[in-house]
Amino acid sequence: EVQLVESGGGLVQPGGSLRLSCAASGFSFSNYGMHWVRQAPGKGLEYVSVISRDGGDTYYANSVKGRFTISRDNSRSTLFLQMGSLRDEDMGVYYCARHADSGDYHPLDYWGQGALVTVSS
Amino acid sequence: DIVMTQSPDSLAVSLGERATINCKSSQSVLYNSNNMNYLAWYQQIPGQPPKLLISWASTRESGVPDRFSGSGSGTDFTLTISSLQAEDVAVYYCQQYYSNPYNFGQGTKLEIK
Numbered sequence: 571e572v573q574l575v576e577s578g579g580g581l582v583q584p585g586g587s588l589r590l591s592c593a594a595s596g597f598s599f600s601n602y603g604m605h606w607v608r609q610a611p612g613k614g615l616e617y618v619s620v621i622s623r624d625g626g627d628t629y630y631a632n633s634v635k636g637r638f639t640i641s642r643d644n645s646r647s648t649l650f651l652q653m654g655s656l657r658d659e660d661m662g663v664y665y666c667a668r669h670a671d672s673g674d675y676h677p678l679d680y681w682g683q684g685a686l687v688t689v690s691s
Numbered sequence: 692d693i694v695m696t697q698s699p700d701s702l703a704v705s706l707g708e709r710a711t712i713n714c715k716s717s718q719s720v721l722y723n724s725n726n727m728n729y730l731a732w733y734q735q736i737p738g739q740p741p742k743l744l745i746s747w748a749s750t751r752e753s754g755v756p757d758r759f760s761g762s763g764s765g766t767d768f769t770l771t772i773s774s775l776q777a778e779d780v781a782v783y784y785c786q787q788y789y790s791n792p793y794n795f796g797q798g799t800k801l802e803i804k
Contacts, residue, residue: 605793607741607795614782614784614795614796614797614798615733615735615741615784615786615795615798616795617786617792617793617794617795620791620793629791629792631792632692665740665741670743670746675729675788675789675790676746676788677731677743677746677786677788678731678741678743678786678793679743679752681740681741681742682740683740684740
């Protein structure tokens with residue numbers, strides 16, 4: 571059974587940093603691209619970032635570019651999102667999700683339960 | 692970036708009736724070389740993560756009831772629920788995966804009338 575479990579969420583002050591993790595199991599992690607998607611309280615889904623199977627290619631939404639870094643450790647089947655210079659508008663639930671196939675350009679077929687990030691002084 | 696726009700923002704339908712949600716992309720998500728539309732639909736029940744319902748504009752994922760169907764091509768797409776059930780109350784999102792960023796529509800909230 572495919573499982574994605576996020577951790578590392580919490581309360582952080584504006585301008586602070588936080589590192590999210592997503593532990594994957596039930597599939598060959600190194601064969602799939604992985605994504606982060608976030609959802610502000612009461613709002614819709616916002617695409618954040620993607621990383622290729624080997625970690626060599628990454629993409630960021632303009633809203634987080636230069637502040638967030640996506641990475642992965644295939645030996646530990648874990649995805650990361652290092653978030654810095656956090657702002658009020660970064661607050662919300664952060665989901666990790668799996669690319670639906672080992673190839674390029676596929677939807678997101680499995681999602682974690684999400685990690686809540688609260689930005690407040 | 693490709694902008695995805697859904698309509699309506701919210702919808703109330705009686706049990707057993709048809710629900711129709713529309714999604715429009717700012718540019719075509721049809722890849723001509725394979726004639727596939729890079730368009731997905733997700734269902735998000737309150738308090739849960741999104742669930743992939745339909746990929747390639749019209750292909751239902753395994754286990755998704757056949758009352759859910761997707762149609763459309765190019766820039767205009769539709770999600771149809773043929774006979775609304777109580778468990779279908781949710782927010783529905785379209786998403787393009789033709790190019791980065793894989794943007795979502797703003798969501799359509801579906802309720803029971």
